[in-house]
Amino acid sequence: MTYSTMGSVVLVGAGNMGGAMLSGWLKSGVPGSSVTVIDPGPSESMLKQIADAGATYTRDVPAGLKAGILFLALKPQVMEAVLPPLKALVGPQTVVVSVAAGKTLAFMEEHLGAAAMVRAMPNTPAMIGRGVTGAFANDAVSAEQRDMVHRLLKVSGPVEWLDGEEQINAVTAVSGSGPAYVFYLVECMAEAGRKTGLPADLAMRLARETVAGAGELLHQSPDAAAKLRQNVTSPGGTTAAALSVLMAEGGMQPLFDQAIEAARKRAEELAG
Numbered sequence: 001m002t003y004s005t006m007g008s009v010v011l012v013g014a015g016n017m018g019g020a021m022l023s024g025w026l027k028s029g030v031p032g033s034s035v036t037v038i039d040p041g042p043s044e045s046m047l048k049q050i051a052d053a054g055a056t057y058t059r060d061v062p063a064g065l066k067a068g069i070l071f072l073a074l075k076p077q078v079m080e081a082v083l084p085p086l087k088a089l090v091g092p093q094t095v096v097v098s099v100a101a102g103k104t105l106a107f108m109e110e111h112l113g114a115a116a117m118v119r120a121m122p123n124t125p126a127m128i129g130r131g132v133t134g135a136f137a138n139d140a141v142s143a144e145q146r147d148m149v150h151r152l153l154k155v156s157g158p159v160e161w162l163d164g165e166e167q168i169n170a171v172t173a174v175s176g177s178g179p180a181y182v183f184y185l186v187e188c189m190a191e192a193g194r195k196t197g198l199p200a201d202l203a204m205r206l207a208r209e210t211v212a213g214a215g216e217l218l219h220q221s222p223d224a225a226a227k228l229r230q231n232v233t234s235p236g237g238t239t240a241a242a243l244s245v246l247m248a249e250g251g252m253q254p255l256f257d258q259a260i261e262a263a264r265k266r267a268e269e270l271a272g
Helices: 016-028 044-053 076-089 105-112 124-128 143-156 167-176 178-195 200-220 225-232 238-246 252-270
Strands: 009-012 035-038 056-058 069-072 095-098 116-121 133-137 159-161
Touching (some): 009 016, 009 076, 016 044, 016 143, 044 056, 069 076, 076 105, 095 105, 095 143, 116 167, 133 143, 133 167, 143 159, 200 225
Parallel strands (some): 009 035, 009 069, 035 056, 133 159
Antiparallel strands (some): 116 133
């Protein structure tokens, strides 16, 4: 299956995530003429992007259209209301892809009927092509459909296919919500720097650039995270002193264990 043979791509939801995916698709060669975007109120910049690409924009479900790929970039809280009208878009050749946290394949089948379906969990760095996505496909998804979904998802970064749907909630907790943990780390580092006597704006600049730079080093280096940490840590030095606190029995690991579990449980609750 190629971009020219995959049929119509229908994107429902053109917010931050949906918009980032659309931009990546167009840049990777998906013909704008094959894309239909359904959204009640996209931004002016998104409307311009849709028009410039020759794609179709509509607020409502187009009559008579069957999607080759129905991509649901929706928040879980609105799925119950939004899905029923979308059933008209699902035909025998349609594969449905949802990025809504917590909403199971069974939930989607209840509203859209039995179909080839993929649950995916990208994260917000997808907006700059540096995200990561966990995905699970049901048994109705063909090899060709999975390949096409993979190609659409990887425009925002690596795609990891999961062995079971239950793993999606853990992916949501680790990488889906994970960028927020990193941003909060920057806030904490900056605040700690302020408390040591640095001007607040300088502390924030130092913390922000340190985390961004360390992330890029991790991205480019073949070494494991533990090895990179060890490379920075001189015995008896300042980094070792800080890590003795962060890696203590009551340090970061148990806090992250609790945080990830809280996020995973919340993803389960969203399924209800």
